[in-house]
Structure formats: structure tokens, C-alpha cells
Amino acid sequence: MAETNAGIRRITEQEYKYGFVSAIETDTIPRGLSEEVIRLISAKKKEPPFMLEWRLKAYRHWLTMKEPAWQNIHYAPIDYQEMIYYAAPKSQKDRPKSLDEIDPEVRKTFDKLGIPLKEQEVLAGVAVDAVIDSVSVATTFKENLGKLGVIFCSFSEAVENHPDLVKKYLGSVVPYTDNFFATLNSAVFSDGSFAYIPKGVRCPMELSTYFRINAADTGQFERTLIVADEGSTVSYLEGCTAPKRDTNQLHAAVVELVALDNATIKYSTVQNWYPGDKDGKGGIYNFVTKRGKCAGRNSKISWTQVETGSAITWKYPSCILQGDDSTGEFYSVAVTNNRQQADTGTKMIHIGKNTKSTIISKGISAGHGQNTYRGLVKILKGATRARNYSQCDSLLMGDTCGAHTFPYMEVKNATAQVEHEATTAKIGEDQIFYCRQRGLSAEDAVNMIVNGFCKEVFRELPMEFAVEAQKLLSVSLEGSVG
Amino acid sequence: MALLEIKDLRVKVHDKDRDKEILKGVSLIVHPGEIHAIMGPNGSGKSTLSQVLAGRETFDVTRGQVLYDGKDLLAMSPEERACNGVFLAFQYPAEIPGVNNTYFLKAAVNAVRKHRGEPELDAMDFLKLFKGKMKALQMHESLMSRPVNEGFSGGEKKRNEILQMAVLEPRLAILDETDSGLDIDALRVVAEGVNALRSPERAIVLVTHYQRLLDYIVPDHVHVLLEGRIVKSGGKELALELEKKGYAWIEQDLGRIPAEAAR
Ligand SMILES: Nc1ncnc2c1ncn2[C@@H]1O[C@H](COP(=O)(O)OP(=O)(O)O)[C@@H](O)[C@H]1O
Ligand SMILES: [Mg+2]
Numbered sequence: 001m002a003e004t005n006a007g008i009r010r011i012t013e014q015e016y017k018y019g020f021v022s023a024i025e026t027d028t029i030p031r032g033l034s035e036e037v038i039r040l041i042s043a044k045k046k047e048p049p050f051m052l053e054w055r056l057k058a059y060r061h062w063l064t065m066k067e068p069a070w071q072n073i074h075y076a077p078i079d080y081q082e083m084i085y086y087a088a089p090k091s092q093k094d095r096p097k098s099l100d101e102i103d104p105e106v107r108k109t110f111d112k113l114g115i116p117l118k119e120q121e122v123l124a125g126v127a128v129d130a131v132i133d134s135v136s137v138a139t140t141f142k143e144n145l146g147k148l149g150v151i152f153c154s155f156s157e158a159v160e161n162h163p164d165l166v167k168k169y170l171g172s173v174v175p176y177t178d179n180f181f182a183t184l185n186s187a188v189f190s191d192g193s194f195a196y197i198p199k200g201v202r203c204p205m206e207l208s209t210y211f212r213i214n215a216a217d218t219g220q221f222e223r224t225l226i227v228a229d230e231g232s233t234v235s236y237l238e239g240c241t242a243p244k245r246d247t248n249q250l251h252a253a254v255v256e257l258v259a260l261d262n263a264t265i266k267y268s269t270v271q272n273w274y275p276g277d278k279d280g281k282g283g284i285y286n287f288v289t290k291r292g293k294c295a296g297r298n299s300k301i302s303w304t305q306v307e308t309g310s311a312i313t314w315k316y317p318s319c320i321l322q323g324d325d326s327t328g329e330f331y332s333v334a335v336t337n338n339r340q341q342a343d344t345g346t347k348m349i350h351i352g353k354n355t356k357s358t359i360i361s362k363g364i365s366a367g368h369g370q371n372t373y374r375g376l377v378k379i380l381k382g383a384t385r386a387r388n389y390s391q392c393d394s395l396l397m398g399d400t401c402g403a404h405t406f407p408y409m410e411v412k413n414a415t416a417q418v419e420h421e422a423t424t425a426k427i428g429e430d431q432i433f434y435c436r437q438r439g440l441s442a443e444d445a446v447n448m449i450v451n452g453f454c455k456e457v458f459r460e461l462p463m464e465f466a467v468e469a470q471k472l473l474s475v476s477l478e479g480s481v482g
Numbered sequence: 483m484a485l486l487e488i489k490d491l492r493v494k495v496h497d498k499d500r501d502k503e504i505l506k507g508v509s510l511i512v513h514p515g516e517i518h519a520i521m522g523p524n525g526s527g528k529s530t531l532s533q534v535l536a537g538r539e540t541f542d543v544t545r546g547q548v549l550y551d552g553k554d555l556l557a558m559s560p561e562e563r564a565c566n567g568v569f570l571a572f573q574y575p576a577e578i579p580g581v582n583n584t585y586f587l588k589a590a591v592n593a594v595r596k597h598r599g600e601p602e603l604d605a606m607d608f609l610k611l612f613k614g615k616m617k618a619l620q621m622h623e624s625l626m627s628r629p630v631n632e633g634f635s636g637g638e639k640k641r642n643e644i645l646q647m648a649v650l651e652p653r654l655a656i657l658d659e660t661d662s663g664l665d666i667d668a669l670r671v672v673a674e675g676v677n678a679l680r681s682p683e684r685a686i687v688l689v690t691h692y693q694r695l696l697d698y699i700v701p702d703h704v705h706v707l708l709e710g711r712i713v714k715s716g717g718k719e720l721a722l723e724l725e726k727k728g729y730a731w732i733e734q735d736l737g738r739i740p741a742e743a744a745r
């Protein structure tokens with residue numbers, strides 16, 4: 001059925017094939033998705049033919065796919081033909097003139113998180129001179145990286161300036177056929193980040209989207225590609241603790257990581273998209289595909305995530321452990337409060353010999369939040385002496401929230417060792433009382449207990465980020481224990 | 483003026499769809515400088531009394547009044563009581579996984595200092611403050627870098643409570659069976675910790691059901707709590723008599739049970 005529909009659509013859309021040139025004169029593109037729209041996007045971005053072809057292949061494949069329904073989350077159907085898939089970057093004059101124009105709720109949270117005024121302006125996209133500071137910081141930053149041969153730029157710039165690298169690695173970890181949301185992203189992605197660390201280079205600073213000047217408007221379909229060449233090391237930070245609002249409800253990002261021989265990639269995320277109001281209205285749906293490939297021997301990929309935002313989080317940062325002796329790690333804190341739903345976890349695919357993986361997942365549910373850990377540890381036949389350790393802990397605050405754990409294991413090699421531990425605990429009235437008896441407020445007590453619960457994950461975050469993440473957690477859980 | 487004045491305190495708990503009265507009219511006056519021992523068999527309500535004084539919300543106060551330093555204690559939140567110098571050494575201290583013991587104690591000290599309008603202690607000052615106290619309590623340094631009470635032995639937990647008390651220097655310390663589960667050496671160390679706190683401004687309420695602790699900490703007053711009531715009060719010799727004759731003696735003394743059953 002979908003197949004024939006797709007076929008029909010393909011034919012009917014053929015005639016637009018050559019019609020796009022005139023259309024790019026205007027800055028608006030029609031609602032909905034069609035080959036014409038994809039050609040428009042590609043043309044607006046002045047992409048080389050290989051990119052357009054890739055997008056079109058993805059789109060055609062997408063038409064044959066169904067939205068997944070296996071996850072433990074519930075939401076009203078998404079109308080993909082109602083969305084606008086390309087928005088020109090905001091010009092200076094469309095931006096807010098000062099922080100006074102920013103939603104007071106957002107500003108309050110900025111203050112609670114202790115974010116300095118100048119940074120608040122940058123984060124909120126204010127069109128003032130403050131941005132100049134960050135531009136100059138970013139420029140020196142880029143110069144220093146350039147000397148080492150590190151490439152760190154927007155995805156669009158990478159397509160323009162390093163097409164060979166993009167061509168070689170794009171889709172090499174998450175193919176355009178991968179899953180409904182990743183395929184959609186492949187067809188329409190707007191922009192994102194690109195990083196390449198050359199052989200033997202230890203990247204001297206944390207790469208972060210914050211430093212990328214044009215990060216403000218990467219939009220709802222972001223795409224990131226990081227390649228660590230032999231013997232290189234890089235740590236990448238995505239997102240920030242500041243709350244982010246967006247009028248687009250659906251976010252479907254893709255992140256691909258490639259680690260060659262002896263390379264290490266550490267990828268840390270703090271996600272704080274708008275979760276919706278108390279009843280869950282207006283929150284972001286975050287459907288993300290993140291995957292890393294330890295392609296080389298003795299390579300390592302480590303994911304650390306702190307997920308506090310979004311109405312829906314659907315996300316499984318995974319590692320394909322192809323190289324012998326390679327290591328995959330997943331450290332996660334996911335918070336669901338009010339009506340938030342999270343279905344998150346990881347996949348560790350052991351292919352090479354002596355491959356190792358560690359999974360530490362901490363789920364916190366409050367209010368009516370529903371928190372699901374879903375993980376797969378797959379040990380293939382050739383993965384002699386592969387090892388995995390998984391630990392999934394859930395913390396419940398109150399009686400109306402839920403925690404669920406679905407650990408899947410497939411072990412095809414008898415020499416493998418797989419270990420799984422899981423706990424579910426309610427935040428103890430006795431623990432809170434103990435802290436209060438020593439002089440801490442109920443709120444400080446809860447923060448302390450929750451941060452203690454998350455410690456094994458927070459210590460994996462870069463220092464500065466860890467402090468922010470702790471504050472973020474307390475803001476996210478505010479008022480959840482009476 | 484009395485530091486603590488409990489007047490006809492009645493407390494119930496809601497359990498399995500019904501109310502159960504635990505304290506049935508307790509009255510007690512504690513002056514600064516005094517040590518009071520509250521003794522009684524298991525289940526008589528000693529921990530309930532201690533926890534109600536500290537502000538535990540699982541219990542309902544149905545009648546009575548508690549004045550602390552002349553102020554209505556029951557109107558204060560648990561943290562206000564703590565910041566005003568009420569300390570409870572728990573019979574079963576809670577474990578807080580992932581929270582460093584030193585960090586926790588520092589947070590507690592600074593919460594109290596903040597309340598008093600004093601500047602917060604930095605890490606160096608704090609270390610100085612508690613290192614000495616730790617030595618006095620013969621506490622292993624390793625306990626301070628571990629999570630609060632997690633994996634501590636019974637005795638280690640009790641010492642940790644006393645360390646917290648020593649560092650926080652409360653005006654009213656309530657020790658709920660701090661002696662149980664301690665060997666004789668540990669008991670002596672803990673008693674020294676308590677005696678070191680003794681001063682004309684402070685008062686201590688010792689809850690115990692053995693008189694053993696009272697060999698090391700000599701009380702000014704001893705009270706017997708039985709089924710939610712203080713049924714007998716006296717000097718330190720009352721504890722010795724209890725030790726010798728057992729709680730049944732009191733019940734008999736009160737005419738509740740015939741003499742032959744008490745034997
Ligand atoms: N939270 C509670 N729910 C129900 N019963 C309780 C609760 N706390 C205490 N009790 C009951 O109250 C009585 C007194 O308990 P407690 O104060 O702990 O005694 P003690 O410390 O003297 O041994 C006991 O019968 C106990 O079972
Ligand atoms: Mg007791």
C-alpha cells in the first residue's frame with residue numbers, strides 16, 4: 001500500500017524535477033514533503049549533486065517506511081505534510097533586540113542556572129554586540145584548531161569545503177535506510193556540526209556546539225558527523241543546560257561518530273528542550289538517532305547524556321564495536337517530570353574480539369513522568385571474550401510516575417561475559433528527613449539525594465558541565481517532592 | 483527557663499487504615515546543663531518521642547505542647563529545629579548513596595551557620611574543624627570519603643552520628659539508642675564524645691534500654707517510658723534498680739500485674 005502510494009507520488013512529482021530553479025528566488029517553501037521540496041532545500045544550500053542524490057534516495061525510502069510503534073511512549077499522530085522543512089536562517093533584524101523580549105519563564109530559569117547575562121544573550125539569540133564577543137572567541141578557537149589540522153565547522157561548510165570527507169563518512173554509521181526518523185533526517189536535514197580530527201592529534205579543547213557561531217538556528221533536523229582518525233582523541237559537548245524553546249514540535253537529529261585505530265571519541269549531551277506545560281502541552285518530541293562505530297582496533301567511543309527536557313525522548317546512543325579490543329560506553333541520566341515520557345537506552349553491538357562495553361543508566365521519574373530504559377547487548381559469533389557490564393537504576397519520586405526496564409541480550413559467542421544489574425527505589429522519606437534533621441531544606445535534601453544517585457554518570461561529564469548538570473536537575477525536579 | 487518543656491504530648495500514627503496511639507500524654511522538663519535518660523522496653527514509644535521532637539511528619543500530634551527555649555517547637559520545620567540547635571542521633575541512620583560523607587557534613591554545618599548569619603566555612607576551615615573531632619572518636623578516615631552511611635557497620639553508623647553531633651554542637655541533643663550494637667570500646671569512645679559536649683548551656687536526652695551506657699554518661703534524671711507514658715522518674719539510681727529488677731518490676735510497682743507474674 002505504502003509502496004504503491006510512494007510509486008504514485010514519485011511519478012507525479014517527477015514533473016517538478018526541473019522546476020526548482022525559479023522557485024529558489026523566493027524564501028518560502030511550501031508546507032509538506034515532496035521531491036520538489038528536497039530539491040529546493042539542496043539548492044538553497046548550494047549542495048553538490050551527491051548530496052541531493054543522497055537526500056532523494058532517503059526520501060524515496062522514507063515513503064516506504066512506517067513510523068515505529070514499539071516504544072513505550074504515547075503521542076498524537078504527527079502530520080508530516082503540515083510541517084515546513086526549510087526555514088532560512090533568522091536575520092539580525094528578526095532576532096530579539098534584548099533580553100527583555102525573551103519569555104520571562106526562560107529568563108527565570110537562566111537565572112536559576114546561574115548563566116551569566118552575556119551568555120544568556122547569546123543563547124537566546126539576541127541581536128546585540130554581546131554576540132561579537134562570542135564571535136571573536138570562536139575565531140581564536142578556530143585558528144588554534146586549524147593549526148593542528150582539526151576541522152570543526154557547520155555541516156554545510158563541510159559539504160562545501162571538505163566534500164570528500166563528507167562523501168566518505170556520511171551514512172557510514174547511520175545509513176539513510178536506518179529508521180523512520182533517521183531516514184527523514186537524511187532527506188531534509190538542515191544543518192549541524194562536522195568535526196575531523198587528523199591522525200595522532202589530541203584535540204586540546206572540548207569541541208562544543210556553543211562555540212559554533214551559527215549554532216543558533218540549526219533547526220529541527222540536525223545532523224552531526226565526527227571522524228577521529230588513527231590515534232586521535234576528541235571530546236565533544238552538545239547542547240547546553242539553558243532551556244530551549246522551539247515552535248517545531250518534532251526534532252529528529254542524527255549523530256554519526258567514527259573512530260579509527262586507537263582513536264577515542266567522548267560525546268557528552270545535555271538536552272533541555274521545552275518539556276511542555278504541566279499537562280504536557282506544547283513540548284518537543286525528540287526522536288534522535290545517535291550511533292558510533294569503533295571501526296578501528298583499540299578504539300573507544302563514550303556517550304554521556306543528561307536528558308531533562310522534551311515531552312518525548314526517543315533516543316538510543318549506540319556503539320558498533322567492530323575493531324578488536326574496542327570499547328563502548330554509555331552513561332545516562334534521564335529525568336521525566338509532569339507528563340514527560342522517555343524511552344531511552346543504548347545498543348552495544350560486539351563484533352570484534354575482546355570488545356568491552358559498559359552501560360550505566362539512571363532514570364528519575366517524578367510527577368506523571370514515565371521513564372523507560374531499553375537496551376540491547378548483542379555479542380556476535382566472532383566476538384571472542386567480549387564483555388559487557390550493564391547497570392540500570394531507577395529512582396521514583398511519588399506514586400504517580402513509572403519506571404520500566406527492558407534489557408535485551410543476544411549472545412552468540414560462548415566465551416562472552418555479560419552482566420546486568422537493575423534496581424528500582426523510591427526516594428526515601430527517611431533519607432529526606434535525615435537531611436532535614438541536619439539542617440538542609442527539603443529541596444536541598446532532594447537535590448543532594450538525586451545528585452548522589454546520578455554520581456556515576458556526572459563524573460563522566462567534563463567538570464564545568466557536571467556542575468551545570470547538577471543545577472539543571474534541581475530545576476527540572478523543582479516542586480516534585482512536597 | 484527550661485530548654486525543653488513537653489506538656490501532655492499525645493501522638494498517633496496512621497497504620498493499615500487505622501489510627502494507633504503511641505504516646506499517651508508525655509510530660510517532661512529539661513533544663514540547660516542536664517542529662518536525662520529515657521528508658522523503656524522495646525515498643526514503648528522512645529523512638530517515636532525522639533522523632534516527634536525532631537519533626538518527623540509521619541506522626542500526628544493530637545494533643546499537647548512542646549516548648550523549646552520558650553518557643554513552639556511543633557510549629558517549626560525539621561530544618562528550623564536543626565538550625566536552632568536540636569540534634570537527633572538516629573537509632574537507624576539513613577543511607578544516602580553517592581553522597582560523600584564529608585560533603586554531607588559540610589553542607590549541614592553550613593546550613594546551620596547560614597541560619598545563624600555566620601559566614602560559610604570553606605573546605606580548609608571545615609577540614610580543620612572536623613579532623614580533630616574524628617580523631618577523638620577514633621573514626622577511620624576512610625569513612626569520610628565514603629557515601630553517607632552506605633555500607634557502614636552498625637557501630638560505624640553510630641560513631642558517624644556522634645561525629646556529626648560533635649561538629650554541629652547542638653544545644654539539645656537527643657540520642658536514640660546510640661549505645662545499641664556497640665562493643666565496650668566503642669561505647670566508651672561514644673560516651674567520651676557525648677561527655678565532651680556537656681556544658682551548662684546544653685542538654686542531652688539519652689534514649690536507651692540498657693543501663694550500660696549510663697556507667698559512662700551519668701544522667702541527672704532517669705525516666706521510664708512504658709506504653710506511651712512516663713510512669714516513673716528518679717535519679718541515676720533508678721537506672722540501676724531497673725537493671726536489677728527488669729521492667730516488669732515497674733509494672734508490678736504500678737499495680738498493673740500481680741507480683742508473682744513479675745518474677
Ligand atoms: N510508622 C509507624 N507505623 C506504625 N506503627 C509504628 C510506627 N512507628 C512506630 N510504631 C509503633 O509504635 C510503637 C512504639 O514504637 P517506637 O517508638 O519505635 O518504640 P521504641 O523506640 O521504644 O522501641 C511500636 O508498637 C511500633 O510498632
Ligand atoms: Mg527505638
